[in-house]
Amino acid sequence: MLRHDSPSPDTTGRRAVSVDRESPVMNAEIRDYSEAGARRHGLAGNGTLLNLDRAEFEANFNRNFFEVQHQLADHPLFQIPRLLELADEMTKKWPKDIYFDAGVDDIGQRWSGAPADITVEDLMRRIETSKAWIDFKSAERSKEYGKVLNTIICDILKISGRQLEKNMRRKQMAIFVTSPNRISTYHIDSEVNFLLQIRGEKEISLFDRKDREVLPEVEIERSWTVDVNAAVYKPHLQDRATVFKLRPGNGVHIPVNSPHWVKNGNNISVSAAILYHSWDSAYYNLYSTNYYLRRMGLNPTPPFQSKLLDALKQPVGAAIQAYRTARFGNLRNIGPNADGIHDRTPDDAF
Numbered sequence: 001m002l003r004h005d006s007p008s009p010d011t012t013g014r015r016a017v018s019v020d021r022e023s024p025v026m027n028a029e030i031r032d033y034s035e036a037g038a039r040r041h042g043l044a045g046n047g048t049l050l051n052l053d054r055a056e057f058e059a060n061f062n063r064n065f066f067e068v069q070h071q072l073a074d075h076p077l078f079q080i081p082r083l084l085e086l087a088d089e090m091t092k093k094w095p096k097d098i099y100f101d102a103g104v105d106d107i108g109q110r111w112s113g114a115p116a117d118i119t120v121e122d123l124m125r126r127i128e129t130s131k132a133w134i135d136f137k138s139a140e141r142s143k144e145y146g147k148v149l150n151t152i153i154c155d156i157l158k159i160s161g162r163q164l165e166k167n168m169r170r171k172q173m174a175i176f177v178t179s180p181n182r183i184s185t186y187h188i189d190s191e192v193n194f195l196l197q198i199r200g201e202k203e204i205s206l207f208d209r210k211d212r213e214v215l216p217e218v219e220i221e222r223s224w225t226v227d228v229n230a231a232v233y234k235p236h237l238q239d240r241a242t243v244f245k246l247r248p249g250n251g252v253h254i255p256v257n258s259p260h261w262v263k264n265g266n267n268i269s270v271s272a273a274i275l276y277h278s279w280d281s282a283y284y285n286l287y288s289t290n291y292y293l294r295r296m297g298l299n300p301t302p303p304f305q306s307k308l309l310d311a312l313k314q315p316v317g318a319a320i321q322a323y324r325t326a327r328f329g330n331l332r333n334i335g336p337n338a339d340g341i342h343d344r345t346p347d348d349a350f
């Protein structure tokens with residue numbers, strides 16, 4: 001769920017999303033991540049947009065969260081008037097790729113539907129007072145934003161090595177516009193994410209994904225199988241969070257499954273999540289198998305502790321996921337039936 005700085009409602013599935021494939025821009029322009037390739041695809045002029053420390057990246061990428069720096073703070077595409085144009089474009093072309101709500105104050109609140117009687121343009125114009133959270137999911141569908149995503153993916157691959165690109169099932173850029181003091185509720189995500197702060201300041205509380213008091217095994221199993229909102233905020237464990245102060249020019253890398261929530265400062269905030277969904281289906285298959293083993297009264301061994309058990313569970317989990325996708329639609333927005341995303345999939349029907 002990418003709720004980051006929001007939920008990535010995309011993954012959280014608050015509203016149905018239509019995107020399952022990479023955008024035409026991505027398909028057309030990402031071919032070669034070398035400097036020469038960037039020039040050929042018209043990206044070289046953008047320069048580096050995401051600054052990564054090689055040693056930090058190699059030590060912690062998709063294992064622990066860490067701070068990053070970027071060059072988007074003064075970028076014209078992320079100014080409010082330009083984002084209003086993007087809202088207009090996306091409303092006309094890809095209305096399911098905009099999520100918005102207003103008036104959420106509770107950290108533990110589940111995602112709910114968008115207000116029916118207001119448009120995203122109205123919310124944007126009243127962003128100062130509407131307690132709104134607006135998520136331009138898949139902003140890269142708009143070509144100029146797609147170039148920004150391409151450039152940042154290039155920046156990542158320059159550090160990681162190009163082999164990482166083979167693991168990227170779908171690359172995405174979500175842009176979040178939030179009202180002063182607005183909260184983005186507690187959740188975990190299934191995507192690898194770089195959350196970049198562009199305008200305003202906010203605090204993100206990030207928890208160790210290996211802490212089983214913060215994130216019990218059963219919550220992870222439910223999250224990957226039946227309920228993208230399964231992670232439950234525990235106020236008495238808030239002091240275990242690492243709190244990053246996000247400000248224009250910095251950001252944070254958020255690994256898969258790392259619990260987090262966000263509190264906006266007394267300012268309008270604009271941030272962007274650069275993320276990718278992985279081809280690796282181990283999380284889905286192993287956690288969904290364990291979900292059903294637990295429902296049978298067993299206490300299954302967590303994933304990644306026994307290669308033998310994982311090997312036995314993989315095909316079982318794949319069958320479970322195939323069945324559930326066929327019957328209920330995709331839990332997250334990465335499969336062929338994205339319009340079938342449910343706010344909460346029935347967990348008593350299998």
Ligand SMILES: [Fe+2]
Pocket residue numbers: 001002003004005006007008187188189260
């Ligand atoms: Fe998130």
